[in-house]
Amino acid sequence: MSIFDLDIIKSELEGKKNATLLLLKAEEKKIINLNIWIDNKTLIVADAFVVYHNTARGPAKGGIRIDKNVTLEETTDLAERMTLKTALTGIPFGGGKSGICMDSAKLDSYMKKEIMKEFVHIIRSDLASGYYVPAPDMGTGPKEMATIYGETHIPECVTGKPLGIGGLPGRKEATGRGVAFSAYYGMKKLFKKEIKGRRVAIQGFGNVGSWAAYFLEEMGAKIVAVSDLNSGLINKKGFDIKKLMAHYNINNSLKGFEGEAISNEDLLALDVDILIPAACENVLTNKTAPKVKAKLVVEGANGPTTREADEIFMKMGVEVIPDILANSGGVIASYIEWKSAKSGSLTSAAEVFEFIDRTIERCFESLLTLKKLRKLTNKESGLVLAVKEVINAMENRGWI
């Protein structure tokens, strides 16, 4: 289902039939057979998808996901979210996404390098022209972005590169930083409460979840539960996140760290102040949402709350900070990396975090103003604001 809820953006689209057409249809969808030789006898053919949803505001920006559950529908949904995220935050990019359907856990770094080289081979002209600027997503990281750079020799054609080769200080922490800031600002503006002492549960302890935990702990919040795909932990006194991150980096598992076991489902229903789904899509559904006790849900992952769950939360009075705002720290930092690659300038991590905080604060304020004016939810306000920007850009470019 498209994330463009036509009921909510009715007045933005009134009399603009062509805008509706262009928003509901991606500019381009590539379905690719990715052929990878893993040795001189074995050929693997993986399904891969590249979707450019809308580039009216700038180059298609969106990560490359390697996961066994990748589909064209999922890639399209994620590209649409990027169009909205970049528009809401005022970052001069459009929306894109790539998905490679392979089990990332079974791929070593050599295999990933071969996959990336083949992938660049297929989309080289889009990278070289600046039409598409990829970044990491689930299953890819700085090393894979370094391969893209190595294959193209164009520093600005990819973001999320390692530090020594044009990567941005603070990029790896950026999404988690934005999630933590959103939680802090959400508590302050929606509940008139300090973040200090608030109890937080986080589903997913990868890049986004672990760095969100890190910054929230720094702000004085108590991270009482975390989980990953294989296990979950609860510690009512609050975890020492730096120690937990060190443990996770060594063991690639939460297991063995101090705390009691908890299932992913129970984590979502914990009696906490803030719940942060930071793993994958569609975890808060019509089955899990009614059990949520947190009053604030901060969407660290893309699309963790289904439309049915959004309606349930609205009735329950649970505030949801939408993904297109809450996890925008990554793309905001990517913009700085892209700009630095073009200009040759250097930016410190502190400056990156400051820019993320101020950008999210500004967008949050616009969202709250519209929410009050039109009696919308946070998610609906974000959608309306973003769609207005995209329509404006399409008009300026003479597309509609």
Ligand code: NAD
């Ligand atoms: P990651 O691969 O680093 O981490 C994902 C984590 O979620 C891992 O701990 C994994 O074990 C866990 N997980 C996966 N499936 C799960 C499930 N079904 N139940 C519980 N835990 C599960 O990925 P990431 O980069 O942290 O991304 C997480 C989410 O945030 C994704 O939706 C991604 O699209 C979104 N996101 C990431 C970034 C970024 O900069 N990394 C930016 C914006 C949005």
